[in-house]
Each structure stands twice: as C-alpha cells, then as structure tokens.
Amino acid sequence: MNITRTEIVAYLKKLQDDICRQLENADGIGKFKEDKWERPGGGGGRSRVIQGALIEKGGVNFSAVEGNLPEKISQALNLPASQFFATGVSIVLHPVSPMVPIIHMNVRYFETVNKENPEQTTWWFGGGIDLTPHYVVKEDSQFFHQSLKAACDQHDADYYPKFKKWADDYFYIKHRKETRGIGGIFYDRLSEQYGFTKEQRFDFMQSVGNSFCPIYLHLAEKNRHLPFGDQEKNWQFIRRGRYVEFNLVWDRGTKFGLDTDGRTESILMSMPPVANWVYNHQVEEGSREAETLSLLKKGVDWV
Amino acid sequence: MNITRTEIVAYLKKLQDDICRQLENADGIGKFKEDKWERPGGGGGRSRVIQGALIEKGGVNFSAVEGNLPEKISQALNLPASQFFATGVSIVLHPVSPMVPIIHMNVRYFETVNKENPEQTTWWFGGGIDLTPHYVVKEDSQFFHQSLKAACDQHDADYYPKFKKWADDYFYIKHRKETRGIGGIFYDRLSEQYGFTKEQRFDFMQSVGNSFCPIYLHLAEKNRHLPFGDQEKNWQFIRRGRYVEFNLVWDRGTKFGLDTDGRTESILMSMPPVANWVYNHQVEEGSREAETLSLLKKGVDWV
Numbered sequence: 001m002n003i004t005r006t007e008i009v010a011y012l013k014k015l016q017d018d019i020c021r022q023l024e025n026a027d028g029i030g031k032f033k034e035d036k037w038e039r040p041g042g043g044g045g046r047s048r049v050i051q052g053a054l055i056e057k058g059g060v061n062f063s064a065v066e067g068n069l070p071e072k073i074s075q076a077l078n079l080p081a082s083q084f085f086a087t088g089v090s091i092v093l094h095p096v097s098p099m100v101p102i103i104h105m106n107v108r109y110f111e112t113v114n115k116e117n118p119e120q121t122t123w124w125f126g127g128g129i130d131l132t133p134h135y136v137v138k139e140d141s142q143f144f145h146q147s148l149k150a151a152c153d154q155h156d157a158d159y160y161p162k163f164k165k166w167a168d169d170y171f172y173i174k175h176r177k178e179t180r181g182i183g184g185i186f187y188d189r190l191s192e193q194y195g196f197t198k199e200q201r202f203d204f205m206q207s208v209g210n211s212f213c214p215i216y217l218h219l220a221e222k223n224r225h226l227p228f229g230d231q232e233k234n235w236q237f238i239r240r241g242r243y244v245e246f247n248l249v250w251d252r253g254t255k256f257g258l259d260t261d262g263r264t265e266s267i268l269m270s271m272p273p274v275a276n277w278v279y280n281h282q283v284e285e286g287s288r289e290a291e292t293l294s295l296l297k298k299g300v301d302w303v
Numbered sequence: 304m305n306i307t308r309t310e311i312v313a314y315l316k317k318l319q320d321d322i323c324r325q326l327e328n329a330d331g332i333g334k335f336k337e338d339k340w341e342r343p344g345g346g347g348g349r350s351r352v353i354q355g356a357l358i359e360k361g362g363v364n365f366s367a368v369e370g371n372l373p374e375k376i377s378q379a380l381n382l383p384a385s386q387f388f389a390t391g392v393s394i395v396l397h398p399v400s401p402m403v404p405i406i407h408m409n410v411r412y413f414e415t416v417n418k419e420n421p422e423q424t425t426w427w428f429g430g431g432i433d434l435t436p437h438y439v440v441k442e443d444s445q446f447f448h449q450s451l452k453a454a455c456d457q458h459d460a461d462y463y464p465k466f467k468k469w470a471d472d473y474f475y476i477k478h479r480k481e482t483r484g485i486g487g488i489f490y491d492r493l494s495e496q497y498g499f500t501k502e503q504r505f506d507f508m509q510s511v512g513n514s515f516c517p518i519y520l521h522l523a524e525k526n527r528h529l530p531f532g533d534q535e536k537n538w539q540f541i542r543r544g545r546y547v548e549f550n551l552v553w554d555r556g557t558k559f560g561l562d563t564d565g566r567t568e569s570i571l572m573s574m575p576p577v578a579n580w581v582y583n584h585q586v587e588e589g590s591r592e593a594e595t596l597s598l599l600k601k602g603v604d605w606v
Contacts (some may be wrong), residue, residue: 020339
C-alpha cells in the first residue's frame with residue numbers, strides 16, 4: 001500500500017484541528033486565532049495562536065510547502081538538485097502557571113524528487129515531543145516518558161530507547177551544559193529501512209501526534225491549580241530565557257527556517273511571551289530550583 | 304615605535320575603570336559588581352554588571368585571553384596553527400527608560416603567533432559602537448553619528464563612511480529585514496595596511512573607546528526624565544526581543560564565544576533583563592512605533 005502526500009496532509013490538518021479544539025476546551029477562555037499564509041516559492045500554512053487562562057502564549061502550526069530545494073540544503077542533506085515537499089504540525093505551549101510545563105511537539109514528512117531523474121525520490125518522517133518543566137516533578141516526568149514509551153512500543157521496542165537518547169542529545173544547551181528540559185523523543189529520517197514500510201512509519205507519526213493531547217492535558221490539569229508566587233514566576237521567566245537561548249542558538253529547525261526565508265512569525269511562535277535574564281543567577285542550595293537544575297542532564301532514566 | 308600588548312591591556316583596563324566610574328556617577332544608585340574570572344586555557348577577565356536607576360541591566364567587561372587557537376577558527380580566519388592573544392572591552396547597557404537608547408560598544412585587539420614559525424605574527428584591531436533606540440529620535444541619531452564621524456575623522460576621512468556601512472551590514476536582523484538599531488560604526492582586521500602604522504590603529508581604538516562616555520551620557524541625560532507609560536514599556540520589551548534575536552541568531556561575536564567555550568555569563572550579559580514576544584505584532588499606522596520601524600533600514604544618512 002502506498003501512502004500519498006494527500007493522506008499525510010489530511011492527517012496533519014485533522015491533527016491540528018483536534019489539538020486546537022481540545023486545547024480551547026481545556027483553556028476555557030482562550031480561542032485560537034488563525035493566519036493562513038502562502039509561501040512565495042510554493043505551498044503555505046495555517047498558523048494558529050492562543051492566549052488564554054491556561055496557555056499564556058501557544059502556537060499550533062500546520063504547513064505544507066514545496067519548491068526548489070535550496071542548494072545549501074541539498075548539499076547539507078547530501079541530495080542532488082531536487083524539488084522538495086515538506087509538511088508538518090509544530091506546537092509550542094507556554095503556560096501561564098510556572099507549575100505547568102512548557103511542551104513542544106513536531107511531526108513532519110519530507111520528500112524530494114531528483115530534477116534530473118524524477119523517478120528518483122527520497123522521503124522520510126521526523127519529529128518528536130519534549131517537555132520543559134519550570135520545576136521538574138519526578139512523578140510527572142515518569143508519566144511523560146512512560147506515555148512516550150507506550151506510543152513507541154506499539155511500533156518497535158528499539159524506538160523509545162533510541163529516540164529518547166536522540167532527544168537528550170538534541171535538546172541540549174551546550175553553552176549552559178544543561179538540557180532544555182527532561183527530553184522526550186526525537187527522531188529524523190525514518191524511511192523504508194530495517195524492514196519498515198512507509199505505512200508503518202506513517203502509523204508511528206500518527207501515534208506520536210495522537211499522544212500529544214492525552215499527555216499534555218493530564219499534566220496541565222494535574223498542576224494548573226497549584227499555588228505559586230513571585231519566586232516561582234521569576235524562576236519561570238529565567239527558565240524561559242534558557243528556552244529562547246536553545247531555540248535561537250542551537251535548534252536546527254529554527255536555523256533552517258530563518259536561513260531559508262521561512263515565515264518568521266510562524267517560526268518564532270516558539271518564543272515565550274516574557275523572558276528574563278539575570279546576570280550569573282544562582283539558585284539556593286537545597287531549593288526546588290536547585291533540584292530542577294540537577295535534573296537537567298542527559299541520560300536520566302525516567303521509565 | 305612598537306605598541307605592545309601591555310600598553311593595549313593597560314589602556315583597556317583604564318577605559319573599563321573610567322567608564323564604570325562615569326556610569327555609576329550618572330546612575331546615582333547602581334554600583335558595579337565585579338566578577339574576576341580565569342579562562343582554563345589561559346588568561347581571564349573582569350566582568351562588571353550594574354543595576355540601577357538609569358541602567359536596568361548593564362555590563363562593562365574587560366578580558367585578555369590567550370592559548371591555542373581552535374582549529375575551526377584558524378581555518379575560518381585563514382591562519383596557520385597558532386597561539387592567540389585577544390583583549391578587549393565590551394559594553395551593553397539596557398536602560399530603565401524606553402526613552403533612553405540601548406548602547407553597545409566593543410573595542411578589541413587580536414594577535415596570533417604561528418606555532419611552526421614564531422616570527423610570523425599577525426595582529427589586528429576591531430570594534431565599534433552602535434545605538435539601538437527603542438524610539439528613533441532624529442536629533443539624537445544625528446548627534447550620535449556626528450560624534451562617531453568626528454572621532455573617525457581625526458584619523459582618516461574614509462573611516463566613517465566605510466565603518467558606518469559596515470555597521471549597517473553587520474547589525475542587520477536578516478529574518479526581520481530590520482537593522483538592530485540606527486547602526487554606528489563597525490570595523491575589523493585593522494592592521495598595518497594602506498600606510499597605517501600600529502600606533503595609528505591603536506590611536507583610533509582609543510578615540511573610539513574615549514568617545515563612549517560623552518556620547519552615551521549626553522543621550523541618557525537628555526532623555527531619562529521624559530515621561531513614558533505602559534505603551535512605551537511594552538514597545539521597549541518588544542524591541543528588546545529583537546535585540547535578543549540579533550545577538551543569538553546573527554551576532555558573530557556571540558557565536559564565536561559560545562562555540563569556543565567562552566564564559567557564558569560574560570557573553571550573555573548583553574541579554575536584556577526582560578524581553579517580550581508578541582505573535583505577529585503590528586504597529587499602528589502613523590504612530591511613533593511605526594516611524595521607528597520605518598527608520599530601521601540600512602543606508603540612512605544621519606550626518
């Protein structure tokens with residue numbers, strides 16, 4: 001059975017719709033505002049942004065773009081001169097409460113067609129979900145990783161350990177020697193390898209996409225009514241500063257978008273509404289902030 | 304006459320001391336706090352940070368570091384395997400009032416010694432001053448550029464036009480199609496070329512360094528008592544977000560520092576205390592914010 005672009009796009013649009021509806025329900029106040037945009041070179045997207053009672057600033061974007069693959073990128077990807085097609089859903093949610101984590105999800109599909117030899121096509125799936133708690137809570141971290149493991153295990157027993165490590169390595173703020181959060185899963189270039197069919201890879205994309213709402217809504221409901229004060233808000237703003245540092249300095253997706261004249265407002269919807277920088281900020285020994293920092297490490301086994 | 308490292312370092316330390324003293328006087332409340340640090344590979348610095356009534360967050364850093372030039376950098380600079388020595392003063396000031404501009408200055412000296420052939424040395428001066436007003440004020444922009452032109456003209460009539468253009472090109476937020484601010488001057492790799500001696504290049508560094516206080520204190524005094532409200536503060540926070548974007552995405556100095564395991568807290572002292580991101584922020588037609596945006600362009604002749 002051959003999976004087509006059309007099927008993948010249909011799934012992703014529906015995923016965006018489902019997630020937006022469930023997030024609006026959970027928020028209770030905020031409503032998504034949509035911007036439809038077109039890419040001059042081909043294709044376009046639907047950027048949706050919410051500001052509400054649960055989510056201070058959040059974006060759920062769908063895009064499906066196509067055109068000539070910039071030479072810089074075909075070289076980096078080790079591909080011949082090609083036409084490309086790329087579609088995906090990207091989410092970043094910055095909650096109001098510092099007790100609720102920041103979450104990020106991306107699921108994407110990428111395809112190229114060799115210009116000289118149109119029969120020669122390449123395709124792969126990529127994506128992931130990762131969590132950036134302002135305060136790391138062990139029970140929540142376990143729930144998060146166990147949920148991702150369950151989604152992965154339906155497809156292959158090697159997926160979770162492999163993609164968990166990939167996330168640890170990817171979401172790393174090298175200049176801080178800190179991970180961005182507690183990781184999650186990250187994968188790329190999943191193609192017709194190791195006996196997997198395109199249908200199986202697409203099924204996996206759907207398992208990841210469909211796991212987003214149950215995971216996030218559980219974590220949000222569990223924590224959104226916890227009390228917090230100035231200390232927690234200040235810490236949230238500092239943690240958001242680190243989020244900005246990762247996205248603007250190290251994130252290859254952001255770099256790719258800004259380098260290839262992507263739609264800046266859609267790429268930078270990941271930026272928090274407010275972030276702080278305090279010179280040489282130090283946490284108090286034994287504090288919850290210190291405990292969180294001590295857990296922002298690669299290789300923690302949460303399962 | 305041969306200018307030595309010692310002389311350059313002595314000038315830069317005195318420059319840091321002078322600027323810190325004058326900024327404390329102007330601030331009236333804030334006092335600089337100093338961190339002395341050592342670089343594992345050789346050398347170190349004095350990072351000084353102020354929080355006060357005029358300056359919400361400001362850093363005036365001196366450093367003099369040395370060691371093996373990382374291969375990545377010797378290749379990028381087209382140099383053989385070398386020892387390097389680098390010294391400079393870097394300043395970024397984020398004022399409390401949105402009516403007072405953000406200012407940045409850097410003056411630096413760089414030297415390499417070929418490991419195979421220690422007689423083969425290379426040296427150059429680099430640096431610049433640029434201004435990022437939250438609201439562009441024509442009179443202030445003229446004063447700023449005229450002051451820089453006067454400092455340049457003492458040395459060479461070509462300096463100002465050349466270095467002004469260089470600043471326009473350098474301080475450019477490509478993904479926003481905006482300049483960071485109204486530019487200023489930027490120069491690099493000034494060596495013993497075109498008939499200039501090392502002494503003359505060093506003299507120029509001193510003219511730039513010495514122009515900082517008269518320029519900034521004039522602009523600060525002129526504007527610090529102007530009234531402002533929420534609208535101006537919100538705009539300041541958005542403009543600071545753009546400042547973060549430039550520094551983390553495009554600034555080669557920041558990238559160099561983070562790539563070479565520089566002292567993160569000293570490199571990122573340029574970050575504002577608070578920054579905001581608003582999805583797809585639009586300014587009102589005919590507003591002062593719109594006027595400012597219309598002036599964030601390359602090639603404006605302020606003189």
